Amino acid sequence: MKKKPYKIAAKAIIFQGSKVLILRKSFAERNAKDTHGWDFPGGGLEPEEPLMEALAREVMEETGLQVKVIAPAYVYDEIQEEKHLLIIKFACDKPQGSVVLSPEHDSHHWFCVDQLDQTRVPEWMKEEVRRAYRVYNEFRRSHR
Known part of the structure; x- marks a missing residue:
């Protein structure tokens, strides 16, 4: 069996109250990679870059x-x-600033977590949001 190189990616599931930020990949990105197009912000680590610094970047x-x-x-x-590829998704809070998208994405959506089932977001992504929302709420309860 041929060995494949490892790549590590970090993604942010960002909450603001009961809303979650989900991005829509640009038309070019969706076509180039034949993907559903929904995304959380984040990406791969650069060589010798710490995980949290990569996520923030x-x-x-x-x-x-x-x-x-x-x-x-x-x-x-x-x-x-x-x-x-190893992907680690983090629950995140307190977004500061205004959303300014890179060319990789063409839109962003703040979805209410309790209304995700009415969206076109893929089921696996909805489940990841629910799991991250539990982590987020547990953190908020313990830090009051």
């Missing part, structure tokens, strides 16, 4: 926001043709 590059990272909410890996 990616969120700033893709949204113009600064956030407070609460805790990991979801971890999974994906073995792709060219690499083995």
Whole structure:
């Protein structure tokens, strides 16, 4: 079996009260990668870049926001043709600034968590939001 290089990516599931930020990839990104197009801000680590710095950098590059990272909410890996990708999704709070999207995305949406089922967001993404929302709420209860 051929060994594949590991790549680590960090994604932010950002909450503001009962709303969650979900991005829509640009038309070019959706076509190039044949993807559903929904996304959380974040991306891959650069060589020797600490995980939290990478997450803060990616969120700033893709949204113009600064956030407070609460805790990991979801971890999974994906073995792709060219690499083995490890993805860590973090529940985040207190977005500061105004959303300014990078060319990678063409729109952003603040969805009410309790109304996600009425959206076109994929089921797996809804489940990740629910899991991160539990982490987010637990954090808020313990830090009152």
